[in-house]
Amino acid sequence: MGVVAGALGILADWWARLLAVRAPGWVRPLLVMAVSSGLAFVHALQPGKSSDFTVFWAAAHHAFGPVYDVNFITAAQAGLAQGGPRPFEYPPTFLLLILPLAMLPYRLAYVLWVGASSVAFVECAGRMTRWPWLVMLSPVFMFTALIGQTTLLVGALLVLALSPRMSGVWAGAALGLALAMKPQSASLAPVVLCLRLGWRPAAIAAAVAGLLVLSSLAAFGAGAWEAWLGGLRGFVGVNDSLHIARLGAPSLPGKVAAGVTALGLMVWSVRAGDELAASASAIGGALLISPHAPFYEVTMLLPAAVAWLWRPTWRIVPALAMLAGWIETPLMLAAWLATAAPWGAPARRPRHARSPAP
Numbered sequence: 001m002g003v004v005a006g007a008l009g010i011l012a013d014w015w016a017r018l019l020a021v022r023a024p025g026w027v028r029p030l031l032v033m034a035v036s037s038g039l040a041f042v043h044a045l046q047p048g049k050s051s052d053f054t055v056f057w058a059a060a061h062h063a064f065g066p067v068y069d070v071n072f073i074t075a076a077q078a079g080l081a082q083g084g085p086r087p088f089e090y091p092p093t094f095l096l097l098i099l100p101l102a103m104l105p106y107r108l109a110y111v112l113w114v115g116a117s118s119v120a121f122v123e124c125a126g127r128m129t130r131w132p133w134l135v136m137l138s139p140v141f142m143f144t145a146l147i148g149q150t151t152l153l154v155g156a157l158l159v160l161a162l163s164p165r166m167s168g169v170w171a172g173a174a175l176g177l178a179l180a181m182k183p184q185s186a187s188l189a190p191v192v193l194c195l196r197l198g199w200r201p202a203a204i205a206a207a208v209a210g211l212l213v214l215s216s217l218a219a220f221g222a223g224a225w226e227a228w229l230g231g232l233r234g235f236v237g238v239n240d241s242l243h244i245a246r247l248g249a250p251s252l253p254g255k256v257a258a259g260v261t262a263l264g265l266m267v268w269s270v271r272a273g274d275e276l277a278a279s280a281s282a283i284g285g286a287l288l289i290s291p292h293a294p295f296y297e298v299t300m301l302l303p304a305a306v307a308w309l310w311r312p313t314w315r316i317v318p319a320l321a322m323l324a325g326w327i328e329t330p331l332m333l334a335a336w337l338a339t340a341a342p343w344g345a346p347a348r349r350p351r352h353a354r355s356p357a358p
Helices: 002-018 027-045 053-061 070-076 092-097 099-103 106-125 132-137 139-146 151-162 168-181 189-197 200-220 222-241 252-272 275-289 295-308 313-323 330-340
Strands: none
Touching (some): 053 099, 092 222, 106 139, 106 295, 132 313, 139 151, 151 168, 151 295, 168 189, 189 200, 189 275, 313 330
8 A cells, every 4th residue: 555655656756847837845645644543553454453642542541650560551552452462662741752652542643643654754855855755655654654663753864864955953863852742863973964964963852952951850850860860771581582683783782883884884974975864874773772663663764765766877776675575684774774874975065276278
């Protein structure tokens, strides 16, 4: 179904260009919302189908209770999700942001969450590529959308923050929200912003994240933070018991090597003027050094993969691999970054170089 949605979007873009008419700005988000929320509605009606979104909905309903107690939050999802354990692994800042979910019934909240996340991701992908519809052709996109994960929202914020067309203030604000939702996925993005725009965007991101931390302390108290920090190791152990494939390097030396390499790629790419490669290195590098990055987190790199389809020669190969969802291990993700990110980056023209005479 994601293939159908992407194909319809591409045909609509082609038809608009053929008629030399610019489609209204509301057409694409409306179509994405209709398709993704429609699929989510069908998914929610199927017996035995559950999603990760049940954790968020249950946590919002019990936000002022022991949400970081694995047994408690798993029991709160009874009747909505099968199997277990199902812990709430996100910081209290994210819990603060999802409080409005408690005002909606489960199915309506799930359908709106999937639709809004898909719209946000596809629209922000438009800042990296002229063909944002193509991200919906990837199987991993629809999988991530239908399980109701935060990956699409966090990916949208990171693409927005790392876009060279964003001002420093808005880039910093988007990054601050991403850090408040999933800090491990946004850990390297401040480096790119500092290299590109100086320290101000990073300072704004820290201020936004800090404000949300203070707000969460006022709402839930310090005990929520103590419970979250104290349960981090246990959360990773729970996910290991579920045999979820992870993208992070398996050992500390591997994470250090991945982090150093990613930093080098970011510096190289920014100096070479390849903003796309710098953004991909920041997102992909953060996944490699993360203590917990499930395989579907590669969805965040789909906008870069679509943009690379129009890069010269062999760069189309790693882009197609990413879009096909073949990147599921740390080694494959590292290989994708190594082949797609730095090599052949366009050299930045010297400031005083003159154009050749016609």
